[in-house]
Amino acid sequence: MTRHDPALLSAALSGAERAINQAILLAPTSHSALEALDGTLIGVEITSLELTLYLALAPGPEVRLLSHCEEKTATFVRGSLEDFAALMASEDPAATLINSGIELQGSSVSLIRLQQVISQMDIDWEAPLVERLGDVTGHQLAKALRSLFRWGEGARKSLKRQLSEYLLEEGRLTPPKLELEHFFDGVQSLSMRVEKVQVKVEKLLAKAAARRAR
Amino acid sequence: MNDDAIDTSNSDDSTDFGFSRVDRAAKAGLVREVFDSVASRYDLMNDLMSGGIHRLWKRFTIELSAARAGQTILDIAGGTGDLAAKFSRLVGPDGRVILADINAAMLEVGRDRLIDKGATGNIDVVQADAQWLPFEDGTIDCITIAFGLRNVTDKAMALRSMLRVLRPGGRLLVLEFSKPTSPLLAKIYDQYSFQVLPAMGKWITQDADSYRYLAESIRQHPDQETLLGLMEEAGFANVSYHNMTGGIVAVHRGFKA
Numbered sequence: 001m002t003r004h005d006p007a008l009l010s011a012a013l014s015g016a017e018r019a020i021n022q023a024i025l026l027a028p029t030s031h032s033a034l035e036a037l038d039g040t041l042i043g044v045e046i047t048s049l050e051l052t053l054y055l056a057l058a059p060g061p062e063v064r065l066l067s068h069c070e071e072k073t074a075t076f077v078r079g080s081l082e083d084f085a086a087l088m089a090s091e092d093p094a095a096t097l098i099n100s101g102i103e104l105q106g107s108s109v110s111l112i113r114l115q116q117v118i119s120q121m122d123i124d125w126e127a128p129l130v131e132r133l134g135d136v137t138g139h140q141l142a143k144a145l146r147s148l149f150r151w152g153e154g155a156r157k158s159l160k161r162q163l164s165e166y167l168l169e170e171g172r173l174t175p176p177k178l179e180l181e182h183f184f185d186g187v188q189s190l191s192m193r194v195e196k197v198q199v200k201v202e203k204l205l206a207k208a209a210a211r212r213a214r
Numbered sequence: 215m216n217d218d219a220i221d222t223s224n225s226d227d228s229t230d231f232g233f234s235r236v237d238r239a240a241k242a243g244l245v246r247e248v249f250d251s252v253a254s255r256y257d258l259m260n261d262l263m264s265g266g267i268h269r270l271w272k273r274f275t276i277e278l279s280a281a282r283a284g285q286t287i288l289d290i291a292g293g294t295g296d297l298a299a300k301f302s303r304l305v306g307p308d309g310r311v312i313l314a315d316i317n318a319a320m321l322e323v324g325r326d327r328l329i330d331k332g333a334t335g336n337i338d339v340v341q342a343d344a345q346w347l348p349f350e351d352g353t354i355d356c357i358t359i360a361f362g363l364r365n366v367t368d369k370a371m372a373l374r375s376m377l378r379v380l381r382p383g384g385r386l387l388v389l390e391f392s393k394p395t396s397p398l399l400a401k402i403y404d405q406y407s408f409q410v411l412p413a414m415g416k417w418i419t420q421d422a423d424s425y426r427y428l429a430e431s432i433r434q435h436p437d438q439e440t441l442l443g444l445m446e447e448a449g450f451a452n453v454s455y456h457n458m459t460g461g462i463v464a465v466h467r468g469f470k471a
Contacts, residue, residue, distance in 0.1 A: 006465075007458040010270040010277075068277040 004051065006067060013053065013065040020063045026123045033117045034061035040110045041069070043076035046084065057114075076105040087115060229367050232430030241367045242316065242343070248424045249293075249317040255419050256320065257294050257327075262414055269296075271463050272360060274456070275389045276300055278467055284308040285355040288379070290344050291315055291362020295324030295337075301358075302333040312349075314342040315362075344372040349379040360389040364435035373448035380470040386450060392457070392464035393437040399460045407432065438464045 024034065040057045054069040077084075079102035090096035093115040097108060104111075125145060130138030167174045175183070228235045231244050249256075260268050276297065281287055283306040289298045291314070298313040305311060313328070315321045318341055325339050342348050344359065344366050357376050366372045376386050394400040407429035415425025436444060438455050441464075445453045450468030457464050 005458060005460070006274040006456050007267060007270045007463075010273045011267075014270065014273060066277050067274065070280040071282075 004067075009051075009053075009067045013067060017063060017065045020065075021060075023121065023123055024061060024063065026125065026127060027121045028124070030117055030121045031061055033113075033120075035059070037061075037110060037114060037117070040114065041071055041073050041075075042111055042114070043069070043073040044084070045076070045078040046081050047078060048080040048082075055114075074106050075108065075111050077111065078103040078105075088118065090115070091119075093119075230431075230434045232427045232434065234430075238367060245365045246317050248427050250319045256323065257296065259415065259418055259425075262418065263411060267459060268361075271389060271458050271465070272297055272300075274458065275358060275360060275387050275465050276304070278387055278456075278465060279356045279358060279385070281305055281309075281356060286310045286312070286353065288312045288314060288347075288349070288354045288357045290342075290347075290357060290359040290376070291365070292358075292360075293317070293320040293324055293362075295328045295333075297358055297360055298324070298337055299328055299331050299333040302328075302335075302337050305336060307336060309336055311337045312340055312354075313337055314340045314344075314347075316341065316343050345375055347375045347379050351378050352381045354379045355381055355384050356387070357384070358387045358389065361391065363388055363390050363441075364431045369436075370444060370448060373445060373450070377449045377470055382470055384470050386445070386466075386468050386470075388441065388445070388466040390441070390464065390466075391432040391435060392441075392461055395457060395461035399462070403462060438466075441466055 024030065034057060037057045038059055038061065040055075042055045043052065044055060045052045052067075054066040054073065056064040056066060056069070058064055079087075079100065083100045083102045086100055087093060087096050087102065093112045094108070097104065097112065126139065126142035129142050129145075132138065133141060168176055174180075227238050229238045229241050230236075231241050236244060264271075279287070279301075281301055281304040283304070285305050286309065287298075287301045287305060289295075289301065289311065292298050293315050295313050298311050301311045313321070313324055315324065321339055321341055328334055328337055328339075340348065344362070345368055357380060359376075363369055363372065373386075380386065394403050408426075411429050412422040412426045415428075416422035419425075435441075438457065438461070442453050442455055445466060445468045449470075451471040453466065453468040455464045455466040
């Protein structure tokens with residue numbers, strides 16, 4: 001339970017739930033994957049907002065967001081809002097889950113599966129636009145929006161690539177990934193060798209102490 | 215909250231009806247007249263009066279019910295059936311929802327709405343008084359009473375009746391107007407209740423008196439701690455409450471041991 005007014009929380013969850021279920025309706029290709037997750041219950045504690053909520057997948061498929069749940073959750077995750085945003089946007093959710101500050105209790109399978117379904121969701125924005133605005137206007141608007149989204153996605157990828165190139169090549173502010181991995185391997189190997197030497201030194205000291213005692 | 219207003223015993227022949235005192239036997243009839251008058255536009259008025267927030271209060275109440283497939287849920291004073299329709303989905307075809315109300319006009323509206331929503335297979339509609347629930351002992355998993363307890367003549371008797379029909383481990387949820395926690399909010403709420411609310415009632419249902427009664431009955435209803443005490447006295451265990459919208463509304467939860 002959270003310290004927030006239940007009515008305010010219900011308002012937020014009700015709005016989010018409606019938006020998610022509307023998006024699911026417009027993405028029929030994701031239905032079978034979501035139906036396979038039917039009965040999944042995931043508890044989420046967002047520490048930065050002092051908020052605990054539960055995400056339940058019901059037949060339909062339909063998502064229910066709850067502020068109170070007494071059923072046992074198979075998966076419970078705890079982290080900051082930034083951690084969860086990074087997980088949702090991640091191309092490799094398993095790696096993000098391990099490397100982020102998110103604490104996980106229970107199984108990660110359903111959480112990773114759900115993240116994959118959401119990230120692969122192909123929402124057909126044209127259907128509601130055509131329904132409301134008619135075939136011609138709806139189609140033209142959907143086409144314009146698709147172009148805009150494509151341009152936005154292209155711009156995002158291009159910016160990411162250029163920023164990465166600048167940091168690596170121009171600014172030399174960060175090392176390349178391979179170099180970094182090689183460095184970490186070296187650090188790990190050195191750490192292991194130091195540990196071995198430490199054990200040997202401790203053994204020699206123990207032997208010396210035993211000789212002195214005789 | 216005025217303790218004199220909390221009429222739950224049988225020691226007196228009069229009881230509160232808004233700010234008035236009326237004969238105990240007459241209250242149910244007077245309340246019925248109020249709801250006969252507003253039944254057809256009850257949901258519309260609720261939306262207008264609360265700005266739609268009553269749906270959020272009810273949503274949280276449903277979450278607290280922890281209703282599951284196969285359970286039997288009794289919604290007392292269920293009126294127009296909005297809670298019953300949601301419970302119907304949660305308990306599924308193996309469960310059962312009983313929509314009960316003392317007022318036939320409200321039940322008629324509720325039944326029509328449920329038929330329109332296609333929620334009929336697992337819902338029974340029963341005209342019943344909360345003080346004498348016509349159900350066998352220990353047969354109900356969860357009871358909800360949303361914005362109904364304040365209209366009951368003998369609240370303690372109604373609570374005991376609810377405890378009787380609950381299964382051991384079953385729960386009662388009372389969603390009701392309560393006492394705002396902030397004095398400033400209380401003042402604004404008073405102005406709204408006694409000035410705006412009856413005017414809206416007059417405009418929409420041509421019935422300012424019924425909505426004046428609603429505002430008065432809210433003020434006469436026990437506050438959070440008093441209702442908690444009443445539930446404990448009736449025999450409920452682990453009683454707790456959640457304030458909502460600054461305490462304008464509270465939902466109390468108690469269990470049958």
